[in-house]
Amino acid sequence: MGLESYFDNFARRDWQETDPDGTVRMAIVGIGGFSRNRALPAIDTADYCETSVLVTGSPDSSAEIADEFDVDTLLSYEEFLDGRATDAYDAVYIATPNATHGQYATAAAEFGKHVICEKPLETTVQDAREVIDACEDAGVTLMTAYRLQFEPSIRRTRELITDGVIGDVVQIHAGFSNPLLEHAGADTWRLDPDLAGGGVLVDLGVYPLNTIRFLLDCDPTVVTACTYSVDEAFADVDEHVAFQLEFPGAVTASCTASYNAHAASGLRAVGTDGMVSVSSPFGGVVPHDIYVECGDVGMEYRGAPSDEVIEEFDYFGYCVLTGTDPEPDGVDSLRDIVTVDSTYEAAESGVSVEIPYIR
Amino acid sequence: MGLESYFDNFARRDWQETDPDGTVRMAIVGIGGFSRNRALPAIDTADYCETSVLVTGSPDSSAEIADEFDVDTLLSYEEFLDGRATDAYDAVYIATPNATHGQYATAAAEFGKHVICEKPLETTVQDAREVIDACEDAGVTLMTAYRLQFEPSIRRTRELITDGVIGDVVQIHAGFSNPLLEHAGADTWRLDPDLAGGGVLVDLGVYPLNTIRFLLDCDPTVVTACTYSVDEAFADVDEHVAFQLEFPGAVTASCTASYNAHAASGLRAVGTDGMVSVSSPFGGVVPHDIYVECGDVGMEYRGAPSDEVIEEFDYFGYCVLTGTDPEPDGVDSLRDIVTVDSTYEAAESGVSVEIPYIR
Numbered sequence: 001m002g003l004e005s006y007f008d009n010f011a012r013r014d015w016q017e018t019d020p021d022g023t024v025r026m027a028i029v030g031i032g033g034f035s036r037n038r039a040l041p042a043i044d045t046a047d048y049c050e051t052s053v054l055v056t057g058s059p060d061s062s063a064e065i066a067d068e069f070d071v072d073t074l075l076s077y078e079e080f081l082d083g084r085a086t087d088a089y090d091a092v093y094i095a096t097p098n099a100t101h102g103q104y105a106t107a108a109a110e111f112g113k114h115v116i117c118e119k120p121l122e123t124t125v126q127d128a129r130e131v132i133d134a135c136e137d138a139g140v141t142l143m144t145a146y147r148l149q150f151e152p153s154i155r156r157t158r159e160l161i162t163d164g165v166i167g168d169v170v171q172i173h174a175g176f177s178n179p180l181l182e183h184a185g186a187d188t189w190r191l192d193p194d195l196a197g198g199g200v201l202v203d204l205g206v207y208p209l210n211t212i213r214f215l216l217d218c219d220p221t222v223v224t225a226c227t228y229s230v231d232e233a234f235a236d237v238d239e240h241v242a243f244q245l246e247f248p249g250a251v252t253a254s255c256t257a258s259y260n261a262h263a264a265s266g267l268r269a270v271g272t273d274g275m276v277s278v279s280s281p282f283g284g285v286v287p288h289d290i291y292v293e294c295g296d297v298g299m300e301y302r303g304a305p306s307d308e309v310i311e312e313f314d315y316f317g318y319c320v321l322t323g324t325d326p327e328p329d330g331v332d333s334l335r336d337i338v339t340v341d342s343t344y345e346a347a348e349s350g351v352s353v354e355i356p357y358i359r
Numbered sequence: 360m361g362l363e364s365y366f367d368n369f370a371r372r373d374w375q376e377t378d379p380d381g382t383v384r385m386a387i388v389g390i391g392g393f394s395r396n397r398a399l400p401a402i403d404t405a406d407y408c409e410t411s412v413l414v415t416g417s418p419d420s421s422a423e424i425a426d427e428f429d430v431d432t433l434l435s436y437e438e439f440l441d442g443r444a445t446d447a448y449d450a451v452y453i454a455t456p457n458a459t460h461g462q463y464a465t466a467a468a469e470f471g472k473h474v475i476c477e478k479p480l481e482t483t484v485q486d487a488r489e490v491i492d493a494c495e496d497a498g499v500t501l502m503t504a505y506r507l508q509f510e511p512s513i514r515r516t517r518e519l520i521t522d523g524v525i526g527d528v529v530q531i532h533a534g535f536s537n538p539l540l541e542h543a544g545a546d547t548w549r550l551d552p553d554l555a556g557g558g559v560l561v562d563l564g565v566y567p568l569n570t571i572r573f574l575l576d577c578d579p580t581v582v583t584a585c586t587y588s589v590d591e592a593f594a595d596v597d598e599h600v601a602f603q604l605e606f607p608g609a610v611t612a613s614c615t616a617s618y619n620a621h622a623a624s625g626l627r628a629v630g631t632d633g634m635v636s637v638s639s640p641f642g643g644v645v646p647h648d649i650y651v652e653c654g655d656v657g658m659e660y661r662g663a664p665s666d667e668v669i670e671e672f673d674y675f676g677y678c679v680l681t682g683t684d685p686e687p688d689g690v691d692s693l694r695d696i697v698t699v700d701s702t703y704e705a706a707e708s709g710v711s712v713e714i715p716y717i718r
Contacts, residue, residue, distance in 0.1 A: 166621065167620075167621065170536065170599060170617050170619070170620040171534060171536070171599065171601060171615040171617055171620065173532045173534055173613060173615065173625070173627075175530060175532055175613075175627075175629065177529065177530070177629050222585070224583040224584075224585070224603065224709075224711070225583075226581070226583070226603070226605055226611065226711070228609035228611075230609045239609075240529060240530065240609060240611070242530060242603055242605075242611035242613055243603075244583065244585070244601055244602075244603050244613065246585055246601075250587035250589045250598075250599060252585065252587075252599070252601035252615065254532060254534075254601055254603065254613035254614070254615055255613070256530040256532065256611065256613055256629075258529050258530055258629065260529070260631065261526075261529040261530065261629050261630065261631055262525065262526065262629055262630060262631065262632055262633045262634050262652065264629050264634045264652065266532070266627060266636075268532075268534075268625060270534065270536050270615075270617065270620050270621055270623050271620065271621060272619065272620055272621065273621055274621045275621050275623045277625075293621065293623065350583075350710060350711035351709060351710050351711070352583070352585070352709035352710070
């Protein structure tokens, strides 16, 4: 198949086999910046989801946003945990500080509600495992909100790699930087290691990590790393991280993330027969700009961007409506959490660390 | 000064202050592929050098190349070492297998000849130090042939970084892959660890290493690394390497090199205020394609490539004619050799290694 065929109908939903009836009514738990600016508008546009409940720490001040998105039911966190208005939603989207994901996810599962939870599922392996178990016991769908897995640029890149267009992957480089203080201010929970479960590695470094695992469809086995905190605002969490992952088959991934650098991202994979490079994959609004080389032929695709968050929520709704197991499930996040733990251990010790394989 | 001013007169020779009279007559020691295809044509075009002697293992079969470049004097290696025809040249360019650089460089210095030597200067710190000492004792110019330092794309990028256009550099990614067996065949001396002093790290990995040192104008202090040899052709040397360097000031460089992957290279530096990316910097024929971002402004320069090898030899000739100390001197290579040693130690031990600082 010709190289250009990978770019036909670029934003195609390769995961979709049917067009199910109905929509999943969502309770949005945590109305921070990402929920307001990206999730709520995306769900508003999506085919298979709608927002029916907002769960927030300040129901009064959230009335305006409820109005804007035509949401009738506003709950406090306590009301949600008490099981109020469970008839008003079928599923929850959890976008609270990381260390609180588990309690809301577990409560939702106990109410028989499906769960899409922001990454990481929780801040420790044990807490993440409890979420997975609770959802399994309740028989509800659990998806980790890895939006990148629904970004068409990443899906098309994965197809190129899976089909061997660049041969066997040999070396990958990926980085993501975003100046936290400019966007979130100095009082963000992301600077609290207990709430966040770590610093820039947990929040931004997981994008290259999870995306590379997704592209290669396998897990890293060894990591070396270093972290830095220079600016005093980052006294309690890592400000910069550089980590190098080894995958089975002599494949390496050189990754970086920074909370205190110019906003930028990039991903480049070199294989035995070619290479593929994705411009700015991680920043949330991804230009559909992929350059691929195969032997002596090079080809660039530059198309209009789409909204990966709409894709993500429609995939979740589709999975719920059709009983499909989501690909980014709970274990997907669990493996990232394990790798993050190993990466911090490698950074602290200066020694390469074998990453446990957890199912 | 505006961003675009960095790209004015892109290939300008910022190192040139005068236009000296005369040319330096060069003896080319080692007539392999790079000498034939790049060095001899470059010297033929250069303003401040000319080729007057070829030193080769097979003078008979080199007659044709001597004819092509109008060179009257052909010497065997033994004749060269015996001091034959020393009146016919002022300087030597050494492009023999790495472990033989020292004997030719030292002999040249003893004859009072200036030296430009391919990287690495030698395969061990001690042998490299002997070359440096011999040239110092003889009062001759010694330059390591780091062609990248004369590549206009790299010089312009260095100016952008030095002037703080992207703020303080935070994280760099750089990689270089080139399939050795396709280009050099299986009987190349580069597969002999004694002659080469190592594998892909020494031969290709040194391009990101030296270029990043040049861009940052400082030396790495710590390294972690992994090497792989999978294909049996690479049983004795490293086939792939991934190494992560730490520089003073919390700066990291994530580097890779491969002898058995699609030919590709890239370099990208992210700073506190912007980023700069150079397309295909290491492959020898460098497209003048630089993308720079500073705050919300992005600018791309795409100009016609020039020949960095001509630039390199003209710089050497200029240094000899004007008595200027070359920037890529012997110690520049010595520091790369020390870093390479530390990188192999890190790869073997799985432990981060402090890189000794050598003057």
